[in-house]
Amino acid sequence: MHYRKYPAEVKVRAVQEYKSGAGSLSNLCEKYDISDEMMLKRWIKRYNSHGEFKETKIGGINYMTKGRKTSMYDIFINGTA
DSSP, X not given: OOOOOOOHHHHHHHHHHHHHTSOOHXXXXXXXXXXXXXXXXXXXXXXXXXXXXXXXXXXXXXXXXXXXXXXXXXXXXXXXX
8 A cells, every 4th residue: 555645734724624614525635635535534533633743654664573383382281372
């Protein structure tokens, strides 16, 4: 999945325009090149809960570590999985 970077100012402007009735979700997504309406809805929710807007980072790093294999001993003797 590709993530776009949105400056905090764009987030605030889009949310404020939506709340003032200056545009619909779809209109504002098109105007500000927001990837989808769910993204704008999340911004509105954060704005309404007085959350802080930060710039969206480009991409995401998935930190996955290789887990150890669970042995039959662990499962049956220790009761852990």
